[in-house]
Amino acid sequence: MKLNFLLCLLGMAVPTYLIRMIPFTAFRKKIKSRFAKSFFYYIPYAVLAAMTFPAVFYSTGNIWTALCGFCVALVLSLLSAPMTVVALAASLAAYLFSLLPL
Amino acid sequence: MNSSPYRYRQGLKEGIPVGLAYLSVSFGFGITALASGFSAIQAILISMTNLTSAGQVAGAAIFAAAGTFLELVLTQIVINARYALMGITLTQKLSSECTTGHRLLMSFGLTDEIFALAVSKPEPVGPAYFYGLMTTPYIGWALGTALGAYAGQLLPEQIRAALGILIYAMFLSIMLPVAKKSFGVLLTILFAIAFSCAFHFIPPLSAVPEGYVIILSSLLSAALVSFIRPVKEEADREA
Numbered sequence: 001m002k003l004n005f006l007l008c009l010l011g012m013a014v015p016t017y018l019i020r021m022i023p024f025t026a027f028r029k030k031i032k033s034r035f036a037k038s039f040f041y042y043i044p045y046a047v048l049a050a051m052t053f054p055a056v057f058y059s060t061g062n063i064w065t066a067l068c069g070f071c072v073a074l075v076l077s078l079l080s081a082p083m084t085v086v087a088l089a090a091s092l093a094a095y096l097f098s099l100l101p102l
Numbered sequence: 103m104n105s106s107p108y109r110y111r112q113g114l115k116e117g118i119p120v121g122l123a124y125l126s127v128s129f130g131f132g133i134t135a136l137a138s139g140f141s142a143i144q145a146i147l148i149s150m151t152n153l154t155s156a157g158q159v160a161g162a163a164i165f166a167a168a169g170t171f172l173e174l175v176l177t178q179i180v181i182n183a184r185y186a187l188m189g190i191t192l193t194q195k196l197s198s199e200c201t202t203g204h205r206l207l208m209s210f211g212l213t214d215e216i217f218a219l220a221v222s223k224p225e226p227v228g229p230a231y232f233y234g235l236m237t238t239p240y241i242g243w244a245l246g247t248a249l250g251a252y253a254g255q256l257l258p259e260q261i262r263a264a265l266g267i268l269i270y271a272m273f274l275s276i277m278l279p280v281a282k283k284s285f286g287v288l289l290t291i292l293f294a295i296a297f298s299c300a301f302h303f304i305p306p307l308s309a310v311p312e313g314y315v316i317i318l319s320s321l322l323s324a325a326l327v328s329f330i331r332p333v334k335e336e337a338d339r340e341a
Binding site for chain 2: 012016027030044045048049050056069070078081083087090
């Protein structure tokens with residue numbers, strides 16, 4: 001089936017909503033198993049880490065400016081700086097580095 | 103769980119950094135969407151109905167490549183499967199005020215960042231707080247897409263490129279403060295990085311599509327660490 005805009009919109013929005021809604025609405029039990037509790041505690045950090053690495057190093061289209069932004073984000077995150085500060089400082093660092101005549 | 107101590111206003115306040123970050127990320131999507139053959143209005147409609155970065159970017163790529171409906175749907179399911187896990191995880195944190203009606207609306211706002219904020223609260227989370235959390239990110243996501251679609255071409259290329267790192271810097275600022283306090287979380291992050299990098303760089307693993315890489319890496323690392331280092335009981339677990 002060839003995609004027109006309406007089909008494309010539906011094909012994106014409907015599966016995305018259903019995959020969010022069904023487990024969130026249907027799941028009512030308290031999880032008792034220690035393994036399951038641990039798993040659900042760790043999974044968000046696993047997803048974030050898998051999405052960030054190695055993608056962060058390609059995020060600016062230049063590995064050196066990305067590395068520079070990454071180091072700034074790493075240090076500020078370890079210092080527990082607010083999220084907006086970390087994000088803007090990393091972008092600024094990548095931008096300033098890209099201005100250097102290297 | 104009992105009622106939630108968090109109000110709409112607190113959620114609204116805590117969602118502002120996410121809203122600002124979404125503004126810049128969706129700005130990038132606006133630019134990508136136009137390049138993929140969507141009009142500005144269509145790009146905004148996609149952002150307002152999807153509210154997810156990876157899924158939308160993948161969808162735009164399939165549209166641009168004149169892919170099929172089935173391909174589009176399968177890709178969305180794979181890329182967004184993590185929301186099912188996040189949804190189940192978050193149900194464990196919900197207050198008794200979260201009826202089915204509320205859950206139908208709340209689930210629409212289940213993004214990586216909103217989930218991360220809600221799930222890291224020490225007390226049960228209710229609908230009011232969650233709607234507060236959703237508000238600025240939703241506006242930021244739609245507004246950023248509009249700005250990107252209408253005005254993106256005006257920004258110098260170097261600034262546009264540097265903005266690409268925003269979302270990942272956000273992810274780092276969510277993960278690392280927790281990893282500093284919890285060895286299990288640190289271990290999970292390191293395993294996930296190792297799996298993800300292996301899937302990207304080592305053939306034939308590198309043939310696995312991006313959506314599957316995220317799913318496999320996160321499932322494997324979280325399961326592994328749950329065996330090696332299960333969390334202690336509720337009372338003495340850090341939030």
